[in-house]
Amino acid sequence: MEIYILLGFVLILSIYLGLELISKVPSTLHTPLMSGANAISGIALVGALVLGSDTQLQQALAFLAVMFASINVFGGYLVTNRMLKMFKKK
């Protein structure tokens, strides 16, 4: 139980940190921020890598989780980069 309290602490602090960091984003960057954040949520890939594989069902689930998280990661970062490259100053 101790470990969950520690991790819960990390969770709360990270959310506060996120709120502080992003609270004043110019509206120009709303879409890239969303798609960049979306790519970060592909961090589920790390979770997918450590799943158990005792049964066939688990193996299938792990494989699918890896694949879908990878689509999220690669697609998200590439499209964000593509978008940001278009923004130009006068």
Place this chain on the structure above:
Amino acid sequence: MSFFENISSIQNIIYIFSSILFISGIKMLGKEDTAVRGNFLSALAMFIAVSVTFINVINPILVLVGIGIGAIIGSLIALKVKMTSIPEMVALFNGFGGLATFFIAWSEFNSIPSNNFQYILVMITTYIGGVTFSGSVIAYGKLSETLKVEKTSIITKLFTTFFYISIIYLLYSIFITKIFSPGFDFYTILLILTLLGGVGFVIPIGGGDMPVVISLLNSFSGIAAAFAGLLLLNNVLIVAGSLVGASGLILTIIMAKAMNRSIGNILFVGYVSSASPSKSEETGEVKPINVSDAYLILENASSVLVIPGYGMAVAQAQHVVRELGELLEANGTEVRYGIHPVAGRMPGHMNVLLAEANVPYDVLVEPEDVNPSMDTVDVAVVIGANDVVNPSATEEPGSPIYGMPIIEVHNARTVFVLKRSMSSGFAGVQNPLFFKENTRMLFGDAKESIGGLVTEFKE
């Protein structure tokens, strides 16, 4: 569940390093000058976190195949997608992230969680991940306009009911674990209800409210990853997931504020309760204008403000709009673009379209910057926007959109409204702007009308 023991201290130290990179990355992503580098840093953080986890992988070849397939599909979509289709693509990627956490939770359920708290985490992670997935798929359908369901139809009501049942079932499943261990069928029902519930969550929400929903789903996908981190006792999942959850939440709040509505009102009420358009029926006639007369007025204008809306995206008019802007500038006119936060179908949608058309971002202005000096604007050109320039929001206390911050184009000297027909906006509210003394309607396809103006200028 015994993975924690396997993760060596070195791995955990590298996870901390990777978390720092994620934090710096998302911070830099919030500023124009550093955004590209910020995105790169966060990608680097991802690469490091994944690489260091790869050491533990039991079946590396299978995992590499999975990553490879995902990389190919993701890259193809990202490089091929048109800028006008960005909202639905973000919704789709978001759904895939949610689906991955849904599968993680499902797999962990089969690892026989060792205590009640783990059971509860499995249930919650399953639910958030599943709702993110099926909700995002519906959002994708709505944004790409392949899915059209009436808010009042029986299907909408059925799925909305499923949404409420799924929440009750989730609560039940959380509390019941304290009494006895749930069997397999018990969990299968949760899996199915979760997916149906996600559909029911998004299906009643209309197109104009999509910027809020898409931000919220973005937030959910991060929270789902953070919960998966709790479940797997993995720090980097918690940190990265929380950052995404926070950023999605901020965007959700910004969008809701820009509509002057609460998040609850947008998600569960919508505009349906205020459907009494007969009251605001405006008397008077609209004054149409043709392209050559519009050209004469624009040619003599010294300050022009362009207000784009979803209609510009639909007509794909952003390139001709930029061309017109350049010709006006060559003619000595100051050209700016007034961007309302909720114009379009996702936060910042208009900014991306104009950036694609090579409009520099420093000529884009927000409502509060441009409203005080609106009377110095000679011509305001409204392209496919409606509710964000509706003066009822400031003048008519009975209006459903009263109080919403708008771009007050009715205070400009002349207003051109480019519009296909006289239909009302997503709110179903009549727009008194069209009947104002200083408003001229330029009917027809926005791309053709602007194209006509461009030709006039070139001659």
